[in-house]
Amino acid sequence: MSKVLVLDSDYGSVGEAVGQVFDAFPLDVAGKNVLVKPNILGPFAPESHVNTSPALVIAVVERLQSDGALVTVGDNPGARGYGAVEKSADVSGIREASLGTFSNLSTPVETVRLRRFDTSVNISKAVLEADVMISLPKFKTHVLTVISGALKNSYGFIVGGEKTRLHRDFSDAKVFSQIVTEVYALRPPDIVIMDGIVGMQGNGPSAKTLYPVGKILASDDGVALDTVMTSMMGIKPSRIEMLTYAASRGLGMADLSKIDVDGDAGPLQDFKKPSSNMQRIIPRRVFEMFYPDLDKASFTVDTEKCTACGKCRDLCPGEAITIKDKLPEYDYSRCVACYCCMELCSEQAIEIEESLRVRIYRKIGLL
Numbered sequence: 001m002s003k004v005l006v007l008d009s010d011y012g013s014v015g016e017a018v019g020q021v022f023d024a025f026p027l028d029v030a031g032k033n034v035l036v037k038p039n040i041l042g043p044f045a046p047e048s049h050v051n052t053s054p055a056l057v058i059a060v061v062e063r064l065q066s067d068g069a070l071v072t073v074g075d076n077p078g079a080r081g082y083g084a085v086e087k088s089a090d091v092s093g094i095r096e097a098s099l100g101t102f103s104n105l106s107t108p109v110e111t112v113r114l115r116r117f118d119t120s121v122n123i124s125k126a127v128l129e130a131d132v133m134i135s136l137p138k139f140k141t142h143v144l145t146v147i148s149g150a151l152k153n154s155y156g157f158i159v160g161g162e163k164t165r166l167h168r169d170f171s172d173a174k175v176f177s178q179i180v181t182e183v184y185a186l187r188p189p190d191i192v193i194m195d196g197i198v199g200m201q202g203n204g205p206s207a208k209t210l211y212p213v214g215k216i217l218a219s220d221d222g223v224a225l226d227t228v229m230t231s232m233m234g235i236k237p238s239r240i241e242m243l244t245y246a247a248s249r250g251l252g253m254a255d256l257s258k259i260d261v262d263g264d265a266g267p268l269q270d271f272k273k274p275s276s277n278m279q280r281i282i283p284r285r286v287f288e289m290f291y292p293d294l295d296k297a298s299f300t301v302d303t304e305k306c307t308a309c310g311k312c313r314d315l316c317p318g319e320a321i322t323i324k325d326k327l328p329e330y331d332y333s334r335c336v337a338c339y340c341c342m343e344l345c346s347e348q349a350i351e352i353e354e355s356l357r358v359r360i361y362r363k364i365g366l367l
Helices: 014-024 054-066 084-092 125-129 150-157 162-169 173-186 222-232 241-248 275-281 284-290 311-315 356-363
Strands: 002-008 033-038 070-075 102-104 109-113 120-124 132-136 138-142 146-148 191-200 215-219 259-262 299-301 321-324 327-330 350-352
Touching: 002 014, 002 222, 014 054, 014 191, 014 215, 033 054, 033 125, 033 150, 054 070, 054 132, 054 191, 070 084, 084 102, 109 125, 120 125, 120 162, 120 173, 132 150, 146 150, 146 222, 150 173, 150 191, 150 222, 150 241, 162 173, 173 241, 191 222, 215 222, 222 241, 222 259, 299 327, 311 321
Parallel strands: 002 259, 033 070, 033 132, 070 102, 132 191, 138 191
Antiparallel strands: 002 215, 109 120, 138 146, 191 215, 299 350, 321 327
């Protein structure tokens, strides 16, 4: 059986939790190149809890170095442009937490084919060359894929504009979830240590609706860990395409009854699901009958927070955004509903404009 360790923790005692993780899942790292892959979505400050906490990063680096590992901490954030990696690492606090081991993974790269899909991707060569890889995802929801955990964290293997291209070429949520899983399969992590001390609910992965989960989750099976996280969110793992597809590929265990859960992983009270989870509650055929625009998205912009920086425009796979009168303006006929604009807005100024039916579902507790 796959094992998932669930530990009560806070950021002041996270080092103790990390020690327990390495005791439960021992690794021989002495003299080996170990890549630590946090979740750095973009230049978000630590108090936003969008990225992996610097406290977890520093605890993992210190433990690895004490065990004799040759550590590299790195990621490819969704933000693009000159200096975007360094800025994201600095603002998130992760560069400092890396204790001098942070590396820009945007070069060198290697082109690899994705199984089952007629496409290639450029990924960080460091990912393929690492002797050991440790993934440090966040406990978060995701408005497109429903969850953002261990599997989704590996999407950061991909360099630069490749992420945007895949969103454009594989915009269907089910197919995109499979693409994410295929990227994960290129180099499954040896250990996953999830920052669930402060989680994110609602329309993640960069939402402002946080949830005090108070947990560190860990496993040597990323699929099993995401399955446990999904269950804690009050979502059926069988409804998450990434998990069912990963299990069919033999990448891990997605059946909760066959996972050894060590610790309290009970469902979280009043945890808010992303809007997209409504599609999992009612059969898609029923939805398509009454709501033909099911896959369409619409957004609101906080005029007080928006700085008209143009990042949403530059990152939009469908080229659906222009900046007019110092605010983003959407051409929804070109929108592919990838939610990148909302996800990567460093000011958190863009939110989904939820329909009346979604608000009703939230009111009655289905979301």
